[in-house]
Amino acid sequence: MPHRTFFWFIFPSLLAMLLFIALPIGSVIVQSVHQQHEQVLRTVENQGPFGTTTSTVVDQEATRALREAEPLGRFVGLDVYFDRAHLAVEEVGQAWAATDSIGAFVDRLMNLPFYRALIFTLTYVIVVTPLTILLGLAVALGVNGLPRMFKGPTIFVSLLPMMVTPLVGALVLYWMLEQNGILGSALQSLTGDPTLSLRASTPLTWITLFAYGVWSSAPFAFIVYYAGLQTVPQDPLEAAMVDGASRWQRIRYVVIPHLAPLTVFIALIQLMDNFRVLEPVISFNAGANAPSLAYSIYSDLRGEIALFNSAAATSMLTIIGVSILLTPVLIRTWRDFNAKRGH
Amino acid sequence: MSATVSSQRKSTALVVVSTTFVVLWVLIAAFPFFWTLWGSFKVESDFFSRNDWTNALTGIRTQIETGGAFTGQAYEGAWIREEFWRAALNTTIVVFSTVVISLTLGTLGGYALARSGYRYAFWLLMLALIFRAMPHITLVSGYLLPFFEWNVWGHLPTAIIVLVAINQPFTLWMLHSFFLQIPKDLDESAMVDGCSRFEAFWRVIVPVMWPGVITTGLFSFLLAYNDFQVTALVLSQENQTMVPKIASFLGSTFEAGNVMFAVAAVVSATAPLFVLVLFFQRQIVSGLTAGAVKG
Missing domain, CATH: 1.10.3720.10 (MetI-like)
Incomplete structure (x- = not known):
């Protein structure tokens, strides 16, 4: 079968697979190296009876605006992979050091x-x-x-x-x-x-x-x-x-x-x-x-x-x-x- | 074919053991369904009896609460009060569209793969195999954010397109091996007579391809009908199909009797599959073994 004919026969099927199987894998890779934006903090000055104090509060509105503008979040490299909810490199290291038998180590891993x-x-x-x-x-x-x-x-x-x-x-x-x-x-x-x-x-x-x-x-x-x-x-x-x-x-x-x-x-x-x-x-x-x-x-x-x-x-x-x-x-x-x- | 392993002489003891085993297996395979069907016509305090499991058989509470040994309360609650009919309608739309579109794309692609003969056809099949191995939930995790951003999340057509795509690797493999069995001479002689490739496909191959298409269609149907991972996460509440709807009944079981809605919905969703297996048993068996026995 000539390449051209082959291409037109397979094109719809291939397009569907590329758009909804290959691209999502790409999307997963991109999402996995990002992290949601942290809360926006704002310093406020309070005029109190004992003079002016400053405190830090969460700016809910700005946080929401930022998260909505960039739902993907900020680039963090492989941080998400290594955090506690995933590979937990730090915790595994600690568990390895703190336990002396494989059973105890696996017990710690199960947490x-x-x-x-x-x-x-x-x-x-x-x-x-x-x-x-x-x-x-x-x-x-x-x-x-x-x-x-x-x-x-x-x-x-x-x-x-x-x-x-x-x-x-x-x-x-x-x-x-x-x-x-x-x-x-x-x-x-x-x-x-x-x-x-x-x-x-x-x-x-x-x-x-x-x-x-x-x-x-x-x-x-x-x-x-x-x-x-x-x-x-x-x-x-x-x-x-x-x-x-x-x-x-x-x-x-x-x-x-x-x-x-x-x-x-x-x-x-x-x-x-x-x-x-x-x-x-x-x-x-x-x-x-x-x-x-x-x-x-x-x-x-x-x-x-x-x-x-x-x-x-x-x-x-x-x-x-x-x-x-x-x-x-x-x-x-x-x-x-x-x-x-x-x- | 006629002289199989079974036709050799066997000792009685062996026959007894092997028959008992098969009977046991048949019980294990079928009893849960009969039990659930039976229980779906009872009230919750009978089917999930705290005191005595024989309540489910005698239906004491059902007698007291409804005045009969069987009750359709659970079905009424699920289909009418919880609007399970809407989910059934959505399932019909999703499954029908998915099967039709999958088969259309799949026959074209599978035919091309079977007739190409170039090395890239093999690579495409390998790619399809890798795609088939991808857990669906990981793909869904890739869709959600873009779908939210583009405002296409929650609609039936979105779920249909996604299911068609997820279905393609399997459909391509199955139809490709089916088209390989149709002699090349058939469409090539049509082309010698002056047909284009597509005309040859349309006039010569399409009329003889239906057995393979029906078998493949059955499996597309099962994939779309049984899907939970895509439909649960991609569809909004009002567009839910049957399977995610059943899952959502489970979340609200605190209210008394609601778990029976789930039981009734489960029986309702299983019934079409029984009918399907009953009528297409041969095609299903041949489809399952096509990949294995032929190599």
């Missing part, structure tokens, strides 16, 4: 908003991704063994947790797990602790969020694996049976290697999606116990006064995190592409 969000997000990614893959594989093997007439309805039901709106799916689970919900009260009577509640216990909040994560993404892994199972080569399977391999050995040495490339694909999609977890944190009302990186951006933007600069800095740090996760994929795709061109 810093950015690190708390980072630790929660990474734990979420690390816990949910492998469990999703395992559950998905198990369900796929199970459904594959069902009689034909049950397969369709089972697949329909299995798709539901993934297809529903994340905020809604998380709410549906939360209402059951809540103190007064059916599972919440079951948990209370099982443990014999009538005060047990999600809101009060950080570990419980984390565990239920992980459970939501696995529940909502396992269907994706299931569908991909199930499709993979339909294309398992029959010859090696039969050969293995002739050689007396047990069912487990056939799964282990024939089926699983066949599914391995799919696992890479599922893991990549899951890593990307789990890293930006936001909705369940809102549905579970868990912003205090289990904030994710996306949640801290959201709450910065949603506050009484929107903290654009702070949100932008966290966004940049999140984008850097995503890029680190994504680099291996890009390198791999690049190699594949070059290999194809070589032929």
Whole structure:
């Protein structure tokens, strides 16, 4: 296709992506190196009974005028990145010096908003991704063994947790797990602790969020694996049976290697999606116990006064995190592409 | 295809274990929805019973408060008093426009990427992949300040354009791989007969592209319908779509009974998705696996 024709075909799509994906990233970078203007101070002279005193007051009007005129604020370089709400270089240094074990250091880190969000997000990614893959594989093997007439309805039901709106799916689970919900009260009577509640216990909040994560993404892994199972080569399977391999050995040495490339694909999609977890944190009302990186951006933007600069800095740090996760994929795709061109 | 792994001989114990497991999974996947649907016709003190969870089954409080075992109070409150119908209308507008515009831009772009053969087409696809990985909330954090400054914040068209753009990377990938499957000879022979590239696309490719477009459209629909991050932050209160509206019910649950509005709204917002999955299960499954199985 000539370059000119190609350009006109792709132009609308490309324009949309440049304006609303590439430019905003630029906008985030610019916002993150600015800081809202400080309050304008004014010295006032007071004629008092004991002579003239001077005091400093905040000039509300001038402050508002200045902030309105320059909503972006003033240029501060990387200050926002290093402040207490983000990388908190100073506080981390102090914590490192003051603590003598890794556990105590991590405890101190958990009090810093950015690190708390980072630790929660990474734990979420690390816990949910492998469990999703395992559950998905198990369900796929199970459904594959069902009689034909049950397969369709089972697949329909299995798709539901993934297809529903994340905020809604998380709410549906939360209402059951809540103190007064059916599972919440079951948990209370099982443990014999009538005060047990999600809101009060950080570990419980984390565990239920992980459970939501696995529940909502396992269907994706299931569908991909199930499709993979339909294309398992029959010859090696039969050969293995002739050689007396047990069912487990056939799964282990024939089926699983066949599914391995799919696992890479599922893991990549899951890593990307789990890293930006936001909705369940809102549905579970868990912003205090289990904030994710996306949640801290959201709450910065949603506050009484929107903290654009702070949100932008966290966004940049999140984008850097995503890029680190994504680099291996890009390198791999690049190699594949070059290999194809070589032929 | 006919002889799959399942057709090998199996021991009874294994069949029992694996069937139990699937039944358990089906319960875990489906029960929360049935429970919420059931509870949405009860009053709050039954569905979130402080005393006894069986109240939700028997509906004691619902009997006392409304005189029947089931009540439509929650739906009435959500749809009429809290004007959920307005949010539903907004969702319809946003989702419909997003899907139509996304597919129009996506088919043109995807077709060009599939037929180009130059190296830059690959780079554009890579760029789209990187764009797809961007968390939406970070993009929203880039929009808000400029949108406020330009006075475009809060309107439905703004949300539509943003959703179309966010949708493009995925749409391009999906349609690009779909167009690769349509033989090149088809449009090239039309061009030999004197069609321009666009005429060839319009007369030869468009009539045969619908299966791929429908599958891609389903996913565009889901992205726009399920979106929370863009619509919650970019739309003003009166233009809210369903999902941010549900989130806003949660903020006002101090008033008794309001949480039931959220329950009713959740059921209402989930119903269309059930119907969608019911009718398009095959397309959804093939769309989900297209990227994986074919490489």
